[in-house]
Amino acid sequence: xxxxxxxxxxxxxxxxxxxxxxxxxxxxxxxxxxxxxxxxxxxxxxxxxxxxxxxxxxxxxxxxxxxxxxxxxxxxxxxxxxxxxxxxxxxxxx
Numbered sequence: 001x002x003x004x005x006x007x008x009x010x011x012x013x014x015x016x017x018x019x020x021x022x023x024x025x026x027x028x029x030x031x032x033x034x035x036x037x038x039x040x041x042x043x044x045x046x047x048x049x050x051x052x053x054x055x056x057x058x059x060x061x062x063x064x065x066x067x068x069x070x071x072x073x074x075x076x077x078x079x080x081x082x083x084x085x086x087x088x089x090x091x092x093x094x
Contacts, residue, residue: 003088008059024053
């Protein structure tokens with residue numbers, strides 16, 4: 001249910017390809033600059049936005065649909081379960 005509802009693309013942060021991470025970092029930095037954020041604040045802003053990306057795209061970083069106060073990783077750790085991979089199917093997609 002979690003994977004279908006929140007459309008996770010990666011299992012863990014380590015699974016995010018370097019090119020995707022670099023692209024997200026570049027977009028976050030360009031957006032912050034366009035918003036006129038101070039140069040010295042950019043690294044923290046970019047890291048914050050990357051964390052937001054991870055919460056959307058990485059299964060283990062997502063808030064659980066059954067208990068939104070915990071991440072999926074925290075729930076799995078509590079249950080003693082380890083996910084090694086997942087597959088998500090969507091009707092009409094290839």
